[in-house]
Amino acid sequence: MSHDAAAHHEAHHPALAHHFDSLAQQSEATTLGMWVFLVTEVLFFGGLFATYMIYRSWYPDAFAAASHELDVTLGTINTVVLITSSLTMALAVHAAQLGQRKLLMTFLILTMILGGVFLGIKSVEYYHKFAEHHVPGPDFQFEKEYIRHAQLFFSLYFVMTGLHALHMIIGIGIMLVMLWWSWNGTITEEYSSPIEISGLYWHFVDIVWIFLFPLLYLIGRHAH
Amino acid sequence: MSSHILPKRVYYTIFAILLFCTYLTVQIAFLDLGALNTVAALGIATFKATIVVLFFMHVKYSTRLTWAVVLGSVFWLGILLALTMTDYLTRVWRHYG
Numbered sequence: 001m002s003h004d005a006a007a008h009h010e011a012h013h014p015a016l017a018h019h020f021d022s023l024a025q026q027s028e029a030t031t032l033g034m035w036v037f038l039v040t041e042v043l044f045f046g047g048l049f050a051t052y053m054i055y056r057s058w059y060p061d062a063f064a065a066a067s068h069e070l071d072v073t074l075g076t077i078n079t080v081v082l083i084t085s086s087l088t089m090a091l092a093v094h095a096a097q098l099g100q101r102k103l104l105m106t107f108l109i110l111t112m113i114l115g116g117v118f119l120g121i122k123s124v125e126y127y128h129k130f131a132e133h134h135v136p137g138p139d140f141q142f143e144k145e146y147i148r149h150a151q152l153f154f155s156l157y158f159v160m161t162g163l164h165a166l167h168m169i170i171g172i173g174i175m176l177v178m179l180w181w182s183w184n185g186t187i188t189e190e191y192s193s194p195i196e197i198s199g200l201y202w203h204f205v206d207i208v209w210i211f212l213f214p215l216l217y218l219i220g221r222h223a224h
Numbered sequence: 225m226s227s228h229i230l231p232k233r234v235y236y237t238i239f240a241i242l243l244f245c246t247y248l249t250v251q252i253a254f255l256d257l258g259a260l261n262t263v264a265a266l267g268i269a270t271f272k273a274t275i276v277v278l279f280f281m282h283v284k285y286s287t288r289l290t291w292a293v294v295l296g297s298v299f300w301l302g303i304l305l306a307l308t309m310t311d312y313l314t315r316v317w318r319h320y321g
Contacts, residue, residue: 028287035290039297046301050308057313072250079246087239090280097229196282203280207273213246214265218253222261 015191027193034197038204045208048160052215055152062149064220066142069134070157071125075217078121079209085114086206093199096182099189105182108195111202112175115168122165129154157216164212167205174198228285238279245272 013023020026056063092107133141135158136151143150178198181187187195249268257264278284283294 028290031286032290032293035293035297039293039300042297042301043304046304050305053305053309054312057309072253076246076250080243083239083242083246086242086276086280087235090235090238091232094229094232094235200281203276206280207276210272210276211266211269214249214253214269218249218265220261221253222256 013190015186015188023190027196030193030197031200034200038200041204045160045163048156048163049211049215052156052160055149055156056219059146059149059152060220062146063153064223065146066134066150066153066157067217067219068221069129069132070217071128072217072221074121074125075213078118079213081114081118081121082206082209085111085118086203088114089199089202093192093196096187096192096195097189099192101182101187104187104195105179108175108179108182112172112179115172115175119165119168122161126158129158160212160216164205164208167208171198171202171205174201228282230279230282230285234279238275241275242272 016023016026020029088107088110092104092111095101095103095107129135133139134154136155140147140151140154175198178187178195181194245268249265252264252268253261255261277294283290286294
């Protein structure tokens with residue numbers, strides 16, 4: 001550590017890594033690093049969206065017919081649940097920035113609960129798909145006309161919502177760590193970066209769903 | 225701390241707009257607008273994503289470097305989707321050649 005950095009009063013903060021001049025600089029670098037990671041996530045999901053775009057442009061009728069088999073009510077409820085979890089996450093970050101520890105922990109718990117509700121509803125939907133033989137494979141049943149291309153839709157449905165759900169599970173794991181750090185005093189008014197970048201991750205997962213919902217659940221709904 | 229602390233009402237306002245947009249996107253899906261159905265669905269989703277990025281994710285108040293990275297993700301995604309479709313959407317043309 002240089003004498004200049006040591007002279008800086010923030011250098012004494014236990015959360016300040018030695019290669020940063022100040023907590024503010026460290027926080028900016030942390031945010032930037034998280035965004036660079038999120039770019040890779042955008043392109044990771046982007047490949048699936050590109051696949052979806054190609055097959056939907058090739059087989060629009062099969063995609064519309066298959067989309068009708070999804071439950072719009074459950075999909076809409078889940079969208080509302082996830083948006084609400086993004087609000088509680090934003091409020092958790094707000095509480096962290098103000099050093100309101102109890103409020104922060106409350107909002108983290110609420111975010112996790114809402115994430116759990118989302119996954120619960122999603123598993124009910126998956127259960128229905130298995131019961132209805134809408135899982136691609138030898139047992140797949142559908143109108144004969146669309147049977148091959150509807151499987152493409154449902155393959156994309158399971159891969160895209162499955163990867164999204166995996167991100168939610170990881171997100172809940174991250175929130176558990178954040179809850180632990182909030183409880184043991186690691187997170188302070190001066191050092192709220194971990195909560196902020198966990199929030200970025202959570203909101204990103206919300207954005208993926210914002211696109212998945214209309215693309216999977218709402219195709220050609222007016223026709224029936 | 226350099227981070228900009230937003231008043232809570234900003235979050236509540238964005239939340240209300242997001243809920244309204246969700247209602248709107250479901251309602252529009254049941255109207256027959258032809259090709260505009262997809263345009264409306266993606267337009268609303270893009271708007272929702274934009275306000276989440278700007279306010280919930282604080283990008284509106286972030287450094288220019290963060291802005292560049294965020295816009296970069298949109299740019300590269302655009303390349304991925306657009307260049308892929310220049311191939312797939314033009315494959316049918318060879319039947320007329």
